Every structure is written in structure tokens, then in C-alpha cells.
Amino acid sequence: MQDRPSKDLAESIFEEDWEEGLEYDLEVAKRLFLPELLKLKSENKLGPVVADVGCGPLGISSVLPIEGLKIIRTDLVASKRQTADQFQFPLDLRKLESLSFRSKRNLVEAQQWLGTEGEPDSKSPVVDTIIVSSVLNYLDYKKVLKQLLSYLKPQGRLAIFNAPHRGKFTHGFLFSENGPKDNREVIEYLNTLGLDSETLKLDGINIGSIEKLDKLPQDRDLMKMLTTGNLTFIGKKNV
Numbered sequence: 001m002q003d004r005p006s007k008d009l010a011e012s013i014f015e016e017d018w019e020e021g022l023e024y025d026l027e028v029a030k031r032l033f034l035p036e037l038l039k040l041k042s043e044n045k046l047g048p049v050v051a052d053v054g055c056g057p058l059g060i061s062s063v064l065p066i067e068g069l070k071i072i073r074t075d076l077v078a079s080k081r082q083t084a085d086q087f088q089f090p091l092d093l094r095k096l097e098s099l100s101f102r103s104k105r106n107l108v109e110a111q112q113w114l115g116t117e118g119e120p121d122s123k124s125p126v127v128d129t130i131i132v133s134s135v136l137n138y139l140d141y142k143k144v145l146k147q148l149l150s151y152l153k154p155q156g157r158l159a160i161f162n163a164p165h166r167g168k169f170t171h172g173f174l175f176s177e178n179g180p181k182d183n184r185e186v187i188e189y190l191n192t193l194g195l196d197s198e199t200l201k202l203d204g205i206n207i208g209s210i211e212k213l214d215k216l217p218q219d220r221d222l223m224k225m226l227t228t229g230n231l232t233f234i235g236k237k238n239v
């Protein structure tokens with residue numbers, strides 16, 4: 001009989017982190033990203049259905065006031081858990097293109113939990129806002145973002161927070177070679193997704209658009225923001 005295949009390295013490392021509460025600085029996301037999500041919420045643009053993918057044990061959705069929202073939380077190593085307002089399950093974002101049987105089943109169950117009408121289809125557009133916070137570095141991010149769009153309702157929003165090098169010292173060996181190398185690259189890619197860009201900030205500084213980025217003084221501060229800075233992007237699906 002064949003031995004069970006050993007656990008993927010990323011899975012075992014993140015699982016350990018998950019159990020230990022993840023040694024990760026959420027303060028930056030709380031300072032720079034949370035206000036943007038709260039603003040969307042106050043303008044009734046966040047929900048009712050919010051998905052936090054790569055959510056971590058205590059990620060940004062755990063500090064978001066959830067009243068009035070239904071939150072789907074997924075992570076490579078998330079345990080399966082369900083309450084009236086939260087549904088959490090494991091999902092490997094690297095495998096969105098060809099979902100495992102377990103993932104399909106979990107996605108169908110999530111739809112049932114949402115009370116979505118019609119034929120259960122694991123790839124239905126049922127989410128109003130997808131949050132991707134400090135996860136892009138571990139992924140072939142272009143592939144993943146494109147896949148995630150199919151779960152967004154028309155007029156739904158993609159809300160991204162990421163700093164290209166954050167996590168490098170602790171988890172750099174798990175970074176994807178197709179992860180973002182700098183923010184300009186990410187912004188350029190986001191521009192191709194056909195989303196209406198509503199928020200584009202670098203380290204909290206409002207950029208507005210990539211054209212405006214080109215007009216900023218190309219000094220050391222800008223170079224730093226473009227390489228290691230915290231990018232906040234919110235874009236609306238315009239179909």
C-alpha cells in the first residue's frame with residue numbers, strides 16, 4: 001500500500017501559524033485597509049455577502065463589524081465552521097481553476113448557507129465583496145484574481161491589500177515565483193481586469209489612477225512605495 005502523500009509544505013507551515021495565532025502584523029492592515037472597508041460598509045457598498053479569502057485566524061474580517069453581513073472566510077488551512085453570520089472552510093486559492101471535490105462541496109454548501117436560489121453551482125457569482133488581504137505574495141496572483149472575479153456579483157467589489165515583500169523574512173520561501181514583485185506591476189494588471197477602480201492608495205496616499213502615478217515626482221519615497229509599500233485597491237465589477 002502506498003503511503004499517504006506528505007502534507008504540502010505551505011499547508012503545514014500555515015497550519016502551524018494558524019494554530020499559534022499567526023505571527024503577522026495586522027496593525028498595518030487595520031490602519032490602512034480597515035477604514036476603506038468601513039467606509040464601504042457605511043455607504044452600504046460592502047455586503048450583504050463578503051468573502052475574505054486567505055483570511056488567516058485573526059485576519060481583517062475578524063475585526064470588521066459584521067452586523068448585517070454574511071461573511072465567508074476561507075484559507076488554505078481554515079477549519080470548517082459555521083454560525084448564522086459566518087461560514088468558514090478550507091480553500092486552496094492555487095487550485096481555483098480545477099477545484100477539488102472537497103472544495104466544490106464546500107462552495108455548494110456555502111451557497112446553501114447563503115440561501116442562494118437555483119441550481120447549486122460551485123462557481124456562481126454570489127459575493128458582493130471579495131477581500132484579499134496580505135495573500136497575493138503566496139500566489140500566482142494574476143491567475144487567482146481572475147478566477148476570483150467569477151464569484152463576484154455584477155457591481156460587486158474586489159478589495160485588495162498587499163505589500164509585495166511583506167512576510168519575506170518569515171515566509172519568503174513560500175512566496176510564489178508568480179507573486180507580485182512590485183506595486184506598479186500589480187496596478188497595471190488590475191487595470192486590465194475591467195474593474196472600475198474606486199480606490200488606489202500606496203501607504204495610505206491616494207493615487208487615483210496609474211496615469212496619476214506617472215505624474216508623481218519619481219523620487220525615493222515613490223520608489224519605496226512602489227516596491228515595498230502597502231497597496232490598497234478597491235475596484236467594482238462593471239458588468
Ligand SMILES: C[S@@+](CC[C@H](N)C(=O)[O-])C[C@H]1O[C@@H](n2cnc3c(N)ncnc32)[C@H](O)[C@@H]1O
Nearest residue numbers: 014054055056059075076092093094133134138
Ligand atoms: C499573511 S497571512 C494574511 C491573513 C489575513 N488575510 C490578514 O489580512 O490578516 C497569509 C494567509 O494566506 C494564507 N494562504 C497562503 N497560501 C494560500 C493559498 N494557496 N490558499 C489560501 N490561503 C493561502 C495563509 O494560510 C495565511 O493565513
